[in-house]
Amino acid sequence: MEFDTVIHDGTVVTANEICKADVGIRDGRIVALAEQISGGANRIDAGSRLVVPGGIEAHAHIAQESSAGIMGADDYFSGSVSAAFGGNSTFIPFAAQHRGQSIDDVLATYDARAARSVLDYSYHLIVTDPTPEVLSDQLPRAFRRGITSFKVFMTYDLMNIGDGGMLDIMTVAKRHGAMTMVHAENNDMVKWMNARLAAAGLTAPKYHAVSRPELAEEEAINRAISLSKLIDAPLFIVHVSTAGGAAIVQREKLSGARIYAETCPQYLALTRDDLDKPGMEGAKFVCSPPLRDIQTQEALWHHVSMGTFETVSSDHAPYRYDETGKFMNGPDIPYPKIANGMPGIAARLPYLFSEGVLKGRITLQQFVALSATNAARTFGVTRKGSIAPGLDADIAIWNPELSRRMTLADQHDNMDYTPFEGIEMIGVPEIVMNRGNIIVKNGALRAKEGQGHFVHRSPVDMSARSGHLAKELDPELNFGAEIRP
Numbered sequence: 132m133e134f135d136t137v138i139h140d141g142t143v144v145t146a147n148e149i150c151k152a153d154v155g156i157r158d159g160r161i162v163a164l165a166e167q168i169s170g171g172a173n174r175i176d177a178g179s180r181l182v183v184p185g186g187i188e189a190h191a192h193i194a195q196e197s198s199a200g201i202m203g204a205d206d207y208f209s210g211s212v213s214a215a216f217g218g219n220s221t222f223i224p225f226a227a228q229h230r231g232q233s234i235d236d237v238l239a240t241y242d243a244r245a246a247r248s249v250l251d252y253s254y255h256l257i258v259t260d261p262t263p264e265v266l267s268d269q270l271p272r273a274f275r276r277g278i279t280s281f282k283v284f285m286t287y288d289l290m291n292i293g294d295g296g297m298l299d300i301m302t303v304a305k306r307h308g309a310m311t312m313v314h315a316e317n318n319d320m321v322k323w324m325n326a327r328l329a330a331a332g333l334t335a336p337k338y339h340a341v342s343r344p345e346l347a348e349e350e351a352i353n354r355a356i357s358l359s360k361l362i363d364a365p366l367f368i369v370h371v372s373t374a375g376g377a378a379i380v381q382r383e384k385l386s387g388a389r390i391y392a393e394t395c396p397q398y399l400a401l402t403r404d405d406l407d408k409p410g411m412e413g414a415k416f417v418c419s420p421p422l423r424d425i426q427t428q429e430a431l432w433h434h435v436s437m438g439t440f441e442t443v444s445s446d447h448a449p450y451r452y453d454e455t456g457k458f459m460n461g462p463d464i465p466y467p468k469i470a471n472g473m474p475g476i477a478a479r480l481p482y483l484f485s486e487g488v489l490k491g492r493i494t495l496q497q498f499v500a501l502s503a504t505n506a507a508r509t510f511g512v513t514r515k516g517s518i519a520p521g522l523d524a525d526i527a528i529w530n531p532e533l534s535r536r537m538t539l540a541d542q543h544d545n546m547d548y549t550p551f552e553g554i555e556m557i558g559v560p561e562i563v564m565n566r567g568n569i570i571v572k573n574g575a576l577r578a579k580e581g582q583g584h585f586v587h588r589s590p591v592d593m594s595a596r597s598g599h600l601a602k603e604l605d606p607e608l609n610f611g612a613e614i615r616p
């Protein structure tokens with residue numbers, strides 16, 4: 132058999148096993164995995180390196196306007212390049228509906244933006260305006276074109292769709308086999324806290340953490356799960372930042388509910404003390420949900436090792452520390468007016484490898500599961516996420532010994548800071564491939580703008596439905612009837 136590329140002598144890691152093997156690639160696919168493979172137009176010597184599935188980044192805000200109209204700093208070129216330098220082969224940013232917009236227009240807008248990507252991509256569709264047309268026609272149409280996850284918000288006045296709106300969207304998602312994702316924070320608690328803090332004149336960046344207490348997340352996670360159980364629909368909880376929230380997810384999983392979740396490196400690496408830097412510098416660390424404390428970090432790491440989370444995602448939300456981003460509303464603004472979010476798409480996997488694998492908190496196989504395999508399974512990316520014949524050759528070759536300190540000078544995004552500045556990370560993805568094409572090699576970009584493809588995702592696996600559904604609703608909710616053979 133002729134190969135375009137053979138990766139020779141590496142240690143291949145999947146979510147299940149570790150073995151010394153060669154990988155044969157042809158026409159963008161993995162076609163052979165064997166002890167010795169000869170030939171190959173390109174031979175890559177991976178001796179002493181780890182050969183892992185390229186990361187699938189499942190939570191990133193790229194070329195997306197916030198509800199307040201602030202465009203993030205990264206477009207699909209800089210965002211995908213930065214993702215690739217961080218060991219990712221594919222990413223799934225959001226396509227965000229603003230109220231009044233049709234989903235078809237939203238997707239046309241993002242298709243034009245994403246045409247610049249160097250990596251394969253899909254979108255999770257953010258729904259903020261679930262009108263009857265959206266629910267009956269536009270979401271099913273988005274689903275048919277391979278967008279099989281919808282995200283909703285329980286917070287932010289311009290995005291929160293209320294419990295009824297969530298039930299409507301989860302019902303449509305379930306009928307088709309789509310995953311619903313949720314940002315869970317109690318909007319009224321946050322607004323009430325904001326009003327109290329403002330009245331007391333407490334508006335410095337550090338009060339951002341006070342205004343969004345752990346209870347606001349825990350209450351909302353609990354409510355969101357209750358809503359999903361009412362209609363027996365699967366639910367993915369994004370950026371879990373609290374020990375209490377993670378414990379609820381764990382309990383529900385153990386009881387058989389189809390609840391999925393992620394956490395993010397910032398909640399493992401940083402604390403609310405970072406919000407208390409001199410002047411306005413704390414603005415760099417304003418994200419929602421907010422950073423917590425050291426005890427929470429330990430609890431979240433425990434849940435990462437125990438399997439509570441499907442993925443560790445970046446929630447890359449790049450707002451520069453200037454008047455185009457964080458200070459869009461002015462220089463010395465009260466914390467509620469600071470743009471929410473921080474960058475981290477390139478730090479996610481190096482951080483997880485260094486602090487997770489090398490510190491003994493997770494195994495290499497878990498690293499692969501958390502970085503790629505689970506995202507592929509959870510979000511219907513059936514052709515990616517592992518190293519096996521037939522799958523896309525989305526592969527990252529890691530040097531597990533190279534050490535470096537994260538610093539802004541080495542970033543490839545459009546940001547003017549990194550919240551992970553100065554943190555030592557051991558392990559570097561030296562070669563990153565997407566469908567067999569080398570995107571990054573030894574610190575250099577090898578890809579051309581626009582070579583990424585849209586990934587048509589499959590329905591998510593609902594075979595394990597647990598069946599709490601009221602029987603009166605069953606015909607209405609009989610999921611997938613129109614699309615399943």
Ligand code: URP
Nearest residue numbers: 314418419446448471472
């Ligand atoms: O603060 C954050 N995370 N900003 C991005 C939007 C979101 O809530 O995910």
Ligand code: ZN
Nearest residue numbers: 139153167168
């Ligand atoms: Zn060999």
Ligand code: ZN
Nearest residue numbers: 314369370419
């Ligand atoms: Zn969010």
Ligand code: ZN
Nearest residue numbers: 190192446448
């Ligand atoms: Zn986010």
